[in-house]
Amino acid sequence: KRAVFEQLDTHCRADTVLATNTSSLSVARLADMVSHPERVIGLHFFYHPAKNRLVEVVPGAKSGDTALDKAWRFVEAIGKTPIHCLDHPGFIVNRFFVPWLNESCRLLEEGMDIASIEAGAKEGLGTAFGPFQLMNMTGIPIALHAQGTLHRELGELYTPSERLRAQVESGEQWAIEGDVNAEVAEKAARRMNAIAFHVALTLVDEGVGTMEDTDIGARVGLKWPTGPFERTNKLGLASVKRDIDDLGQRYGVPVSPA
Numbered sequence: 001k002r003a004v005f006e007q008l009d010t011h012c013r014a015d016t017v018l019a020t021n022t023s024s025l026s027v028a029r030l031a032d033m034v035s036h037p038e039r040v041i042g043l044h045f046f047y048h049p050a051k052n053r054l055v056e057v058v059p060g061a062k063s064g065d066t067a068l069d070k071a072w073r074f075v076e077a078i079g080k081t082p083i084h085c086l087d088h089p090g091f092i093v094n095r096f097f098v099p100w101l102n103e104s105c106r107l108l109e110e111g112m113d114i115a116s117i118e119a120g121a122k123e124g125l126g127t128a129f130g131p132f133q134l135m136n137m138t139g140i141p142i143a144l145h146a147q148g149t150l151h152r153e154l155g156e157l158y159t160p161s162e163r164l165r166a167q168v169e170s171g172e173q174w175a176i177e178g179d180v181n182a183e184v185a186e187k188a189a190r191r192m193n194a195i196a197f198h199v200a201l202t203l204v205d206e207g208v209g210t211m212e213d214t215d216i217g218a219r220v221g222l223k224w225p226t227g228p229f230e231r232t233n234k235l236g237l238a239s240v241k242r243d244i245d246d247l248g249q250r251y252g253v254p255v256s257p258a
Contacts, residue, residue, distance in 0.1 A: 001025065002033045009034035017067045019043040023094050024149040027060035027087045038064030041071045044091060045080075046221040047138055053081045054221030056091045081220045083213040089153035090146070092209040093217040096199040096228060098146045103195045104131035105161035107188050115178030117188040124189030126225045131192070132174040144168045157253050193235070194243040198253070200228035201244075 001020065008018055018040045020030050031037035042058030055075045059068050075082040085092040100121075107117050118130030135143050144165060150158040167174065200214050209217070215227025224231075232240045248254060 002030055005030050005040070006033040009036075015039065017041060017070050019071060021045050024090065024146060027058050028062065031060045031062055037062035039067045041067045042087065042091075043071055043075065046093070052221060053079070054093070054217060055080045055082050056085050056093065056217070057082045058085055058087050058091055060087045081216065083209065083217050085209040085213065086207065088203070088206070088208045090150050090203075092203060092214055093221045094146055095150070095203050095208065096196045096214075097218075097222060098143065098150060099158060099199050100192055100196040101131045101135060101143050102147045102158070102161050102164060103192050104188070105164040105167075107191060109161060109163045112184050112188055113178055113181065114174060114176050116181045116184035117192075118176055119180040120185035120188030121192050123185060124193045125196075125231060128223070130176070132176045136173045136176070140164070140173070141168050157251055190243045191247070193231070193240070194247040197228050197232055197240055198244045198247055 001022075005018060005020075008016075012018065014036050016039060018034065020027060020040070020042050021044060022042060023044055027040060027042040028037075031040035034040060037060070040060055041063050042056070042060065044056035044058060046052040046054045046056075057068065057072055057075060072082050072084075083092060089095070090098060104117050104121060108114060114132055118132050121130040122128070129137070144160055147158060147160040147164070151160060203209055204211055204214060211229045215229050218224040218227035226234065
């Protein structure tokens with residue numbers, strides 16, 4: 001992709017805005033390949049782009065205000081919903097969504113069953129689809145690749161599940177049918193909410209995105225009925241904080257940001 005941008009630089013006018021649709025590649029690294037890096041911007045369209053309205057507008061370190069303004073107006077002109085985020089691994093939505101998927105596989109490693117994890121995940125967020133069904137729909141290898149990218153850039157909390165890796169190697173889809181154990185489902189819901197909410201809090205604390213854009217990203221891009229922050233309010237701040245602190249003890253990460 002860097003080679004493509006290098007070629008575009010030689011053939012396009014200096015004021016042409018060059019946009020990359022990526023969920024994980026660095027906008028700044030692509031901008032390094034052109035003589036006018038201020039015109040390079042990230043526009044991350046979400047699956048399925050013909051139907052999904054969300055677009056993450058991602059300026060790189062050298063992106064200019066003109067390119068950002070043109071990109072934002074273009075997204076609005078084609079009927080999409082833009083959110084602004086910094087050029088960090090996973091941007092906003094995949095930063096918390098991919099670990100949510102990965103956590104379901106960690107729960108499977110620990111002996112929980114898929115049907116109960118699936119039910120708990122849906123109940124925990126009020127969603128129509130659980131993590132395993134979503135991976136079956138969008139591609140299990142994509143989930144592993146995205147988690148691996150976050151792990152390389154952000155550390156051990158984002159280590160890909162070995163169970164996820166094994167499923168990719170098998171070439172099979174997840175078998176999601178089965179009886180639901182209500183107690184297991186409740187534990188799964190709390191763990192999966194905790195990882196998603198912790199990462200959402202962290203990315204806002206880092207200035208990658210705002211609480212408002214994070215919730216918009218979840219509602220529009222993922223079709224969650226509420227975003228992480230609105231859902232936290234519904235569940236109760238004290239309860240969610242306890243679950244995040246438990247997660248911190250499990251994985252050795254800082255407790256929930258204030």
